[in-house]
Amino acid sequence: MATATTATRRQGRGGRERILAAAAGLFAVQGINATGMEQIAERAPVSKRTLYAHFRTKDELVLAHLRDLTSTGHTLEATLTREDVPAMERVLALFDPLPAGTDPVRGCPFIDAAVEFPDPQNAVHSYARERKLLMVRLVAELVAELGCREPAALAEQLVTLADGAASRAMVLGEADYGRHARTAAEVLLAHALPTGA
Structure with a gap:
């Protein structure tokens, strides 16, 4: 038979995951700076002591949140690196509508974070920059695979x-705003592809 101490300990397991899930939900709805650590602890639910045991500062929590998005495949990188999808489809997936029920419509989480942490030396801003540079490298590899001219510039x-x-999808609240950019992307790709491709 479990003692009260054992039961309490079991309830406390998974605290880090609950904190990250709570932070992700609140950041998506309110933004990072408008979300307080106390609010995250309450939503998790964990004590503030537990929250700060896992994340000493809000910067640490935001960085962990962004890394969690990356590692769990909740970013465009996951689409760009899928080997079971043709290269052209992966490139054009950059402009797919956001999943149904995305409310409010949010832009790129890395751009959002960089805006809220504008100091280029800040770890959050640095990580966001790193992910955006990786994104352009992945796209360059895909368009090179397609045989496009000047893949880095494209x-x-x-x-x-x-x-x-x-960014415009977020500001305007239009989950399918990418359709406009997709049309422009298709023109760029058509001009860069080898003749007859």
Whole structure:
């Protein structure tokens, strides 16, 4: 038979995961800076002591949140690296509508974080920059695989379209705003592909 101490200990397991899930939900709805640590602890639910045992500062929590998004495949990187999907489909997936029921419509989590942590030396901003640079490298590899001319320049153009579309989708609250950028991306790709491709 479990003692009261054992039962309490069991309830406390998974605290880090609950904190990350609570933070993700609140950050998506309210933004990072508008979300307080006390609010995250309450939503988790964990004590503030447990919260700070896992994450000494809010910066640490935000960084862990972004890393969690990356490692669990909740970013465009997961789509760009899927080997079971043709390269062209992966590139154009940058402009897919957000999943149904996404409310409120949020832009790129890395851009959101970089905006809320504007100091380029901040660990959160640095991590966001790292992910955005990786995104352009992945797109460059895909367009090179397709045989496109000047893949590095084309990749920069495509990710600029994708980031702009994500930002406008968030500001305007239109989950399918990427359709506009997709049309422009298709034109860029058509011009860069070898003749007859």
